[in-house]
Amino acid sequence: QVQLVESGGGSVQPGGSLRLSCKASGINFSLTTMTWYRQIAGKPRDLVATIARGGGTYYEDSVKGRFTISRDNAKNTVYLEMDNLEPQDTAVYYCNVVPLTTWGQGTQVTVSA
Numbered sequence: 777q778v779q780l781v782e783s784g785g786g787s788v789q790p791g792g793s794l795r796l797s798c799k800a801s802g803i804n805f806s807l808t809t810m811t812w813y814r815q816i817a818g819k820p821r822d823l824v825a826t827i828a829r830g831g832g833t834y835y836e837d838s839v840k841g842r843f844t845i846s847r848d849n850a851k852n853t854v855y856l857e858m859d860n861l862e863p864q865d866t867a868v869y870y871c872n873v874v875p876l877t878t879w880g881q882g883t884q885v886t887v888s889a
Contacts, residue, residue, distance in 0.1 A: 778802040778877045782870060785883030788861055796856040796883055798871030809874035810847060810854040814867035815882070821870065825856060838864075861887045
């Protein structure tokens with residue numbers, strides 16, 4: 777059974793930074809593509825970034841150059857470093873695997889002055 781536990785969210789001012797973490801269990805982590813999604817209140821959950829088992833990455837256009845996804849296979853953990861945060865980044869952030877499985881509880885990110 778896959779379990780995903782996100783952490784690291786919080787409230788920051790525009791231009792600030794946060795580092796999200798997601799610890800996974802119940803999967804062969806090193807062989808799994810990992811993803812970060814976010815959900816703004818009242819809207820669908822959207823893909824933000826992915827990292828393949830070989831380290832290849834994908835970013836949604838609005839976060840390119842500001843967000844960095846990385847992974848530590850020894851710790852079964854995927855990270856999302858978020859820099860130069862903007863108010864429109866405010867959302868609940870979730871990690872997941874490919875193919876998608878049960879969602880975790882997510883972590884809230886709030887960017888406001």
